[in-house]
Amino acid sequence: MVKFIHIADVHLGVTPDTGKPWSKRRQREIWDSFAEVIAAAKSESPDFLFITGDLFHAQPLKKELGEVDALFREIPDTKVLLVVGNHDYLRPKSYYLTYPWADNVYIFKREEAECFDFPEKNAAVYGVSYWRREIRERLYDGLHPADNGRINILLAHGGDDGHIPFSAQRILQNGFDYVAAGHIHRGGWLAEGRAVMAGSLQPVDCNDVGPHGYWMGTLTKAGAQVHFYPIRHCEYCHEAYEVHPKTTERELVEWAGELLEKRPEYQYFRLFLKGRKDPDIVYDLSAIEEMERIVDVTEQLVPDYDYEKLSEEYAGSLLEAYIGRMGRKPQDVRTKKALEYGVNALLGHKL
Ligand SMILES: [Mn+2]
Structure with a gap:
């Protein structure tokens, strides 16, 4: 043996x-x-x-x-x-x-x-x-x-x-x-x-x-x-938060803070924000990124557009024409994605 x-x-x-x-x-x-x-x-x-x-x-x-x-x-x-x-x-x-x-x-x-x-x-x-x-x-x-x-x-x-x-x-x-x-x-x-x-x-x-x-x-x-x-000097965890259009910055900071409080001290985190967000909101995540044991925060958010409102706002523009044309296609997942990506590109947002 x-x-x-x-x-x-x-x-x-x-x-x-x-x-x-x-x-x-x-x-x-x-x-x-x-x-x-x-x-x-x-x-x-x-x-x-x-x-x-x-x-x-x-x-x-x-x-x-x-x-x-x-x-x-x-x-x-x-x-x-x-x-x-x-x-x-x-x-x-x-x-x-x-x-x-x-x-x-x-x-x-x-x-x-x-x-x-x-x-x-x-x-x-x-x-x-x-x-x-x-x-x-x-x-x-x-x-x-x-x-x-x-x-x-x-x-x-x-x-x-x-x-x-x-x-x-x-x-x-x-x-x-x-x-x-x-x-x-x-x-x-x-x-x-x-x-x-x-x-x-x-x-x-x-x-x-x-x-x-x-x-x-x-x-x-x-x-x-x-x-x-x-051996537990360090263990990395990837954690995701489900964001919705009404999610506030404070809510995100609290989530990160609670995570650090609840989990053992040897755990370090990469955070991911998933879901849909209000397209007018830009989250300032520096407060989270400066926390101890937070490696980084990555946004994987999709803007939650109100297409009707956009069409009114941008009447007569290419954007309005694009939304109109996509609206006449069969409303499947591909059309919805294409609509979202197209509107992002025309508005100059990046995903
Ligand atoms: Mn090797």
């Missing part, structure tokens, strides 16, 4: 929400969250810590590798297996290659897939690091474990068109017992109990919604017992 912790896409060094007052704090919290995983490894003493790509957001400095290596030295009984991802990909001069790593650190350094064998745990761990920003080849498809008696684990990074597209089912069919994957920031099972996309350890971008954290569990030839452990 092997016990392991699995993380991916830590993106150390990233500065999320640039320009926001909490940006720097979030950068530090991402380092903190990585240290918290090391602390978990210290108390749980797993056999392995799998890091499946994009530990750093960009090419790491030697100093940054020193910080990471010092943490790895705090867990000498845990073997750290690290695949380098597309963000911090290996280059001939990468410090990853020359850094004097602690003895418990195993970095996949070759351009082709390789395997670290651990006979004492009857486990073999396969992986390949990125030497380029993009790898479009399906590198994992042709990969088969050398010894079917071992607990065979693949550390994968990718899953979209530009980054080693793969199917977890296919890898498992090739004889692997477990796939620990990274790259896609929203985590979850790719194949229940057998293949997991870790998700980023913390959200990197305000569109990385939902919980983030690490995975821990045990693995035998017969199956896995693996669970997700959230």
Whole structure:
């Protein structure tokens, strides 16, 4: 049996929400969250810590590798297996290659897939690091474990068109017992109990919604017992407000304020205003945008025109002619949209 912790896409060094007052704090919290995983490894003493790509957001400095290596030295009984991802990909001069790593650190350094064998745990761990920003080849498809008696684990990074597209089912069919994957920031099972996309350890971008954290569990030839452990320095939420023509600015400010009050402090928000608004009203949303933990507010509002009134107001103009002509068409969704877009354009409003 092997016990392991699995993380991916830590993106150390990233500065999320640039320009926001909490940006720097979030950068530090991402380092903190990585240290918290090391602390978990210290108390749980797993056999392995799998890091499946994009530990750093960009090419790491030697100093940054020193910080990471010092943490790895705090867990000498845990073997750290690290695949380098597309963000911090290996280059001939990468410090990853020359850094004097602690003895418990195993970095996949070759351009082709390789395997670290651990006979004492009857486990073999396969992986390949990125030497380029993009790898479009399906590198994992042709990969088969050398010894079917071992607990065979693949550390994968990718899953979209530009980054080693793969199917977890296919890898498992090739004889692997477990796939620990990274790259896609929203985590979850790719194949229940057998293949997991870790998700980023913390959200990197305000569109990385939902919980983030690490995975821990045990693995035998017969199956896995693996669970997700959230780390909650920051969780982004997208929330929408249904606006109607009578909605006031105060109502919107109160909604945002209540949201911040009711929801836990680790939640940050992107707000969206949906629905119809009085075409003469321009909301000033700066009060909301200046609130703590509000990333931004986006209006997705459709003006609620009174076409009869407009026709009277603009009698004899192109606008009146347009409204009249659209009124003689069958009144389906397309006509209504065309009417709205046309009137917007003629009035010089933008949606
Ligand atoms: Mn990646």
